[in-house]
Amino acid sequence: xxxxxxxxxxxxxxxxxxxxxxxxxxxxxxxxxxxxxxxxxxxxxxxxxxxxxxxxxxxxxxxxxxxxxxxxxxxxxxxxxxxxxxxxxxxxxxxxxxxxxxxxxxxxxxxxxxxxxxxxxxxxxxxxxxxxxxxxxxxxxxxxxxxxxxxxxxxxxxxxxxxxxxxxxxxxxxxxxxxxxxxxxxxxxxxxxxxxxxxxxxxxxxxxxxxxxxxxxxxxxxxxxxxxxxxxxxxxxxxxxxxxxxxxxxxxxxxxxxxxxxxxxxxxxxxxxxxxxxxxxxxxxxxxxxxxxxxxxxxxxxxxxxxxxxxxxxxxxxxxxxxxxxxxxxxxxxxxxxxxxxxxxxxxxxxxxxxxxxxxxxxxxxxxxxxxxxxxxxxxxxxxxxxxxxxxxxxxxxxxxxxxxxxxxxxxxxxxxxxxxxxxxxxxxxxxxxxxxxxxxxxxxxxxxxxxxxxxxxxxxxxxxxxxxxxxxxxxxxxxxxxxxxxxxxxxxxxxxxxxxxxxxxxxxxxxxxxxxxxxxxxxxxxxxxxxxxxxxxxxxxxxxxxxxxxxxxxxxxxxxxxxxxxxxxxxxxxxxxxxxxxxx
Amino acid sequence: xxxxxxxxxxxxxxxxxxxxxxxxxxxxxxxxxxxxxxxxxxxxxxxxxxxxxxxxxxxxxxxxxxxxxxxxxxxxxxxxxxxxxxxxxxxxxxxxxxxxxxxxxxxxxxxxxxxxxxxxxxxxxxxxxxxxxxxxxxxxxxxxxxxxxxxxxxxxxxxxxxxxxxxxxxxxxxxxxxxxxxxxxxxxxxxxxxxxxxxxxxxxxxxxxxxxxxxxxxxxxxxxxxxxxxxxxxxxxxxxxxxxxxxxxxxxxxxxxxx
Ligand SMILES: Cc1cc2nc3c(=O)[nH]c(=O)nc-3n(C[C@H](O)[C@H](O)[C@H](O)COP(=O)(O)OP(=O)(O)OC[C@H]3O[C@@H](n4cnc5c(N)ncnc54)[C@H](O)[C@@H]3O)c2cc1C
Ligand code: SF4
Ligand code: FES
Numbered sequence: 001x002x003x004x005x006x007x008x009x010x011x012x013x014x015x016x017x018x019x020x021x022x023x024x025x026x027x028x029x030x031x032x033x034x035x036x037x038x039x040x041x042x043x044x045x046x047x048x049x050x051x052x053x054x055x056x057x058x059x060x061x062x063x064x065x066x067x068x069x070x071x072x073x074x075x076x077x078x079x080x081x082x083x084x085x086x087x088x089x090x091x092x093x094x095x096x097x098x099x100x101x102x103x104x105x106x107x108x109x110x111x112x113x114x115x116x117x118x119x120x121x122x123x124x125x126x127x128x129x130x131x132x133x134x135x136x137x138x139x140x141x142x143x144x145x146x147x148x149x150x151x152x153x154x155x156x157x158x159x160x161x162x163x164x165x166x167x168x169x170x171x172x173x174x175x176x177x178x179x180x181x182x183x184x185x186x187x188x189x190x191x192x193x194x195x196x197x198x199x200x201x202x203x204x205x206x207x208x209x210x211x212x213x214x215x216x217x218x219x220x221x222x223x224x225x226x227x228x229x230x231x232x233x234x235x236x237x238x239x240x241x242x243x244x245x246x247x248x249x250x251x252x253x254x255x256x257x258x259x260x261x262x263x264x265x266x267x268x269x270x271x272x273x274x275x276x277x278x279x280x281x282x283x284x285x286x287x288x289x290x291x292x293x294x295x296x297x298x299x300x301x302x303x304x305x306x307x308x309x310x311x312x313x314x315x316x317x318x319x320x321x322x323x324x325x326x327x328x329x330x331x332x333x334x335x336x337x338x339x340x341x342x343x344x345x346x347x348x349x350x351x352x353x354x355x356x357x358x359x360x361x362x363x364x365x366x367x368x369x370x371x372x373x374x375x376x377x378x379x380x381x382x383x384x385x386x387x388x389x390x391x392x393x394x395x396x397x398x399x400x401x402x403x404x405x406x407x408x409x410x411x412x413x414x415x416x417x418x419x420x421x422x423x424x425x426x427x428x429x430x431x432x433x434x435x436x437x438x439x440x441x442x443x444x445x446x447x448x449x450x451x452x453x454x455x456x457x458x459x460x461x462x463x464x465x466x467x468x469x470x471x472x473x474x475x476x477x478x479x480x481x482x483x484x485x486x487x488x489x490x491x492x493x494x495x496x497x498x499x500x501x502x503x504x505x506x507x508x509x510x511x512x513x514x515x516x517x518x519x520x521x522x523x524x525x526x527x528x529x530x531x532x533x534x535x536x537x538x539x540x541x542x543x544x545x546x547x548x549x550x551x552x553x554x555x556x557x558x559x560x561x562x563x564x565x566x567x568x569x570x571x572x573x574x575x576x577x578x579x580x581x582x583x584x585x
Numbered sequence: 586x587x588x589x590x591x592x593x594x595x596x597x598x599x600x601x602x603x604x605x606x607x608x609x610x611x612x613x614x615x616x617x618x619x620x621x622x623x624x625x626x627x628x629x630x631x632x633x634x635x636x637x638x639x640x641x642x643x644x645x646x647x648x649x650x651x652x653x654x655x656x657x658x659x660x661x662x663x664x665x666x667x668x669x670x671x672x673x674x675x676x677x678x679x680x681x682x683x684x685x686x687x688x689x690x691x692x693x694x695x696x697x698x699x700x701x702x703x704x705x706x707x708x709x710x711x712x713x714x715x716x717x718x719x720x721x722x723x724x725x726x727x728x729x730x731x732x733x734x735x736x737x738x739x740x741x742x743x744x745x746x747x748x749x750x751x752x753x754x755x756x757x758x759x760x761x762x763x764x765x766x767x768x769x770x771x772x773x774x775x776x777x778x779x780x781x782x783x784x785x786x787x788x789x790x791x792x793x794x795x796x797x798x799x800x801x802x803x804x805x806x807x808x809x810x811x812x813x814x815x816x817x818x819x820x821x822x823x824x825x826x827x828x829x830x831x832x833x834x835x836x837x838x839x840x841x842x843x844x
Contacts, residue, residue: 037714039758040660040668097739100728102747102754102790109741134754140667141754148727186707215662251665332665335684338639452651495655498622501708504655 001432002191006031007418009180009195010411011163011222014041015139015400016382017201018146019407020414021155024199027415031193033161033182035202035217035506038147042203042215043403046139047254047329048116049131050096050404051397052089056110057129062086064122065130069398070578072118072285073356073391074533074543076235076551078574081363081387085398085405092404093132101145103134104325114325115259118285118395118585127283131397136254136328142400160185162506163202164435166225167192168375169425175369176425177377180225181435185506188499190439192431196421197414200226200359200367200380201407206239207510208518209352209467210459213245213252217510222384224513226359227520231369231378232553234386234571235357236517237525238534240394241468243289245351247309249336253329253348255396257312258282260325264293265311265345266301272310277585284585287393287534290350290468303347311345350468354394356534357524358386360553360571365410371553371571377417377425381410388551391573392533442508447491451508454485454492458511458518461485466522471539475526482519489515516556523566524552545580549573608637612692614645616657617699619706627706631695638688642675642698646682646710659710666823669759673710674699679761679821701764703773717760720776724784724802729795746791753786753831755824762818762828774807778818778828781809785831788844800839809835 007028010017017032024030034041053060065086070077097103097111104112113129121128134141150157165181179194202222206214227233243264244253258264264282266272276292277284284292293310302308314322314330319342322330330341339346359380361367366374382403389402458481465478489512496504530544531537550570557567611633619627632649643661650657659682660670666684673682675698676690682698690696704712730740756779763769763777784803788796803809809832818828838844 036662036668036670037718040662040670042663042668044757045663045665045667094739098728098735100787100790100792102750103739105742105744105747107744109743111739137755140757144754144756151722152727215668216664217662328667335666335686336641450651451655496658498620498656500620500622501658501711503658504650 002189004031004191004193005424006193006195008197008199008414009033009193010199010201011180012041012201012203012382012384013038013157014201014203014382015043015142015146015403016407017199018150019404020199020201020381020411022146022149022153023408023411024415025153025155027412028418030415031156031158033158033163033180033193035160035162035185035221037159038150038157039143041143042218043400044140044143045213045215045252046142046400047136047252048256048259049114049133049138049397050093050142050400051116051119051130051395052093052132052401053086053130054090054093054111054113054132056106057113059121060128060130062089064120064128065089067123067578068119069389069395070391071124071581071583072395073393074583075545075549075578075580076388076391076532076573078388079576079578080574081389083576084363085389085401088405089401092401092408096142096145096404099145099149101134101141103132114256115283116396117255117258117283117289118280119397120280124279127280131256131259133256135324136256136326139400158182161191162509163221163225164438164509166198166229167428167431168229169428171425175375177375178425178427179431181432183435183439183506185501185503188502190432190435192427194424194427196418196424197377197379199365199410199414200384201382202384204355204383205514205517206352206355208458208462208514210463211245211248211250211349212352213242213250214352219510220513220517221510222380223358224516226367227516227556230556231367231375232360232555232569233357233520234360234553235388235524235551236521236554237528237552238356238392239352239521240286240354240356240534241290241350242286242353243293243350244312244348246332246336247347247349250351251332251336252351252353253312253332253346254326255286257314257326257329260321261317263313264289265313266296267303267307268301272296272301280585285393285395287536288585291536293350294468309347309349312348313345314341315343315345352467354399355383356386356388356390356392356394358384361385361387363387363409364413365406366413377421379410379414381406392535438509439505442492442494442505443497445491445493447493449488449491449493451492451494451511454489455511455514458482458485458514462518466525468536470525470535470537472526475522478522479519479526482515482522486515486519520554520566524554524568527568528552549580608639609635610638610692611635612645612687613695614649615695615697616709618709620656620708636687638686638692640687641683642685642687642690642696643671643683645687646698658708667757669757672701672759672761672764674701679765681759681761681823684823701760703764703770704760714760716773717763717777717779718758720780721758721783723776724780724799725795726783726787728787728790728793730792731794740792742791749791750786750789752826753782755826756782756786757824759823761821761823765817765821767815767817768811768813775811776803776808778832781832781835782826782828785835788835788838796844800835803835804839809839
């Protein structure tokens with residue numbers, strides 16, 4: 001075991017982690033621990049754009065953006081945070097441009113902007129061009145630009161280090177962050193990083209679904225690490241299902257495709273979104289479009305021999321426009337489906353895409369231990385966190401924005417905390433014990449369960465039971481199945497017993513995280529007896545503001561007998577300007 | 586009713602035997618294995634599996650790892666050609682495993698999978714990427730401007746100027762190009778195509794003001810002049826970047842000092 005001492009430790013090197021690192025490195029001695037090489041992070045997969053009311057191409061302002069964010073989130077958004085997001089959006093796009101990001105340009109040479117779902121002029125009047133973009137590679141450009149600037153600033157990375165535990169020490173009865181424990185992939189060695197501040201920026205958890213736009217590595221490690229230490233997770237029942245994933249594969253086809261004029265059609269060629277969202281049509285918010293697609297499928301208007309998908313039609317758009325604005329996604333269709341989007345519609349289905357919930361923080365990125373108290377020294381930003389600017393449903397282009405705005409804020413806040421805190425809190429006794437035990441248990445396991453089987457069954461049950469449509473019955477089925485899988489997980493064994501690059505072992509660890517988080521999601525969903533944003537209950541099809549205008553807070557409890565359970569609590573929503581209204585598009 | 590699950594193709598792993606129009610075929614993957622904890626020597630190992638030829642090589646590697654041999658080791662993340670983790674030598678050519686469909690590989694014959702060349706193999710298909718990233722860092726891959734006060738709004742750039750370096754912004758640092766280059770195989774000191782591509786991305790960006798410095802770096806004995814224009818890199822690039830052309834443009838800029 002090696003012990004390292006830093007002022008600030010950042011877990012993750014995607015957009016949020018690197019944006020934080022650029023700030024933190026300037027202000028404090030900072031280490032970035034990341035399980036992937038920074039440029040492999042899934043921020044690089046983001047396509048469509050980043051929202052900011054620059055008003056470069058038409059009238060726009062941050063207040064309209066705030067409203068759209070709040071409405072898009074079905075009023076579960078904390079409005080003070082949404083206001084910060086929309087206001088600071090403008091500088092955060094300009095920051096990136098100054099760092100070198102090659103945005104697409106208008107004829108005047110300013111940053112070009114395009115339409116995106118749920119973003120509107122003057123509180124829903126008509127779609128507005130608010131998304132700043134670089135073809136359909138916006139996330140790639142953000143990730144590259146931030147990495148380039150990390151190289152420039154001399155940010156210190158520990159690549160292929162997996163953070164597996166959060167260290168907490170009580171000082172005068174108050175829980176403080178003391179650091180993290182990491183596993184080095186190359187050697188199998190365990191490292192303890194003692195630090196004054198820790199920022200989680202470890203991304204999403206989509207891999208508990210089967211059809212997903214998320215990378216294999218998005219397994220919710222950060223959420224699981226703090227949750228296991230008794231800290232809450234907020235709004236985990238809210239997961240976004242993006243309408244246009246490649247049929248069966250889940251690979252994302254950006255909403256920008258519809259922003260450029262793409263149309264969803266059923267087997268009769270009908271533009272069905274006109275029925276469901278007369279004003280915004282194909283650009284209604286994602287939860288609305290995903291449900292509309294499944295309604296078409298259920299009512300027998302799906303395409304293909306099994307009627308199990310619909311079409312994204314780009315054939316009426318000029319090939320030059322597709323080449324210039326959507327080069328990557330049209331190539332995905334060619335590579336993976338053998339389809340030519342110039343002439344043929346693309347088969348799509350909703351795909352599990354984005355975790356609205358996560359580690360609760362305030363607007364400075366400080367992690368909450370309950371509804372109001374922060375854990376000194378602990379921060380989170382990006383998809384791992386829940387501020388909450390996305391509420392029950394995130395608007396497209398608001399996450400690339402979130403990682404930049406709140407990544408920066410968390411980076412500054414954490415480094416300033418490190419700078420003003422005289423000394424490190426002490427490490428707990430035997431700090432690596434939990435990880436050592438976990439690794440040893442998995443490495444020496446002789447049970448007859450396999451990681452791949454349990455993961456497959458988990459993904460199948462999640463897709464079948466807690467996806468776009470949920471009922472008491474389906475969620476209960478999922479809860480029971482997850483409980484069974486958690487039992488079976490105790491008997492997993494792995495084949496690779498070695499130390500070097502043991503990805504077999506890490507897949508087992510990641511599966512453990514997915515199981516914990518899937519359970520939290522299902523239990524939170526079961527208790528929310530209403531429909532709101534991404535959480536749609538067929539048995540409670542309406543939003544219920546009287547009983548459920550509140551955030552879910554899920555805590556792990558361990559009884560005296562060692563039995564684990566989940567305790568749910570609730571946290572009020574911050575409402576400032578906007579009164580909840582019915583959401584129509 | 587639950588959400589309809591639409592995913593039947595790659596469900597429980599094995600297809601039903603004798604199913605008439607089963608899309609599945611039997612393919613052999615011949616994989617270069619190396620694990621220093623087991624043996625000092627690398628060796629080939631064959632795996633057979635039934636798989637839909639429309640699936641990716643990465644899917645096949647996963648099936649092997651998940652169902653046959655958990656020790657098989659490779660890097661991957663996004664699974665759709667965007668993160669650059671899984672460049673490998675497949676049937677003798679550098680490609681991304683997640684962007685290569687089995688049907689395009691003549692699966693009647695064994696499909697060979699090896700680590701990319703020129704970088705130290707650490708385990709199976711995993712190589713040491715550090716020298717590769719070092720070369721990238723050495724070309725100062727970040728925008729450098731000399732203006733003393735930051736502009737308040739964005740810098741202006743015409744669509745035409747933006748287009749000038751579009752091709753080289755697409756790089757995902759997968760190393761398929763550099764590790765396909767015979768010059769790099771013989772001499773790891775050579776910067777390699779990927780570093781030059783990333784220098785090109787800034788040299789030809791109208792906003793950047795350090796083109797001269799970058800050109801000097803690449804004027805080094807291990808710089809662009811080592812390139813012998815074999816086009817392996819351009820063939821290998823999964824992003825379709827015209828790598829050789831970018832290198833040529835850098836060479837030309839060094840001669841004319843115009844860029
Ligand atoms: C296909 C796709 C397209 C999208 N398009 C858009 C879009 O157009 N606009 C938009 O606003 N949003 C979009 N999103 C959402 C957005 O891209 C993501 O929410 C956002 O990029 C997440 O960034 P992040 O920094 O939080 O996490 P990530 O970029 O996922 O980074 C996570 C980091 O954490 C590290 N990590 C994870 N676990 C550990 C661990 N245990 N130890 C150490 N490190 C760890 C990883 O190595 C990685 O560096 C898209 C998402 C997807 C999947
Ligand atoms: S130029 Fe192409 S092949 Fe080379 S590293 Fe970049 S993406 Fe990979
Ligand atoms: S896994 Fe990301 S490029 Fe292949």
